[in-house]
Amino acid sequence: MGRCKKCGATGLDDGMTLCDPCLREIGSAMQELERQGVDLHDPDDPANPFAPPPS
Secondary structure (H helix, E strand, O other): OEEOOOOOOEEEOOOOOOOHHHHHHHHHHHHHHHHOOOOOOOOOOOOOOOOOOOO
């Protein structure tokens, strides 16, 4: 059994790194960003929080 890397909950199946509630929270945040027009697949979008910092 594994442990959630975000909240520390135990009892995760082998190979899992996040528990279901944490996965839902992250998924909801990503959906909200997409609703606001942020392209999460475009590394050049300045509003993308996952984009590398400008050089």
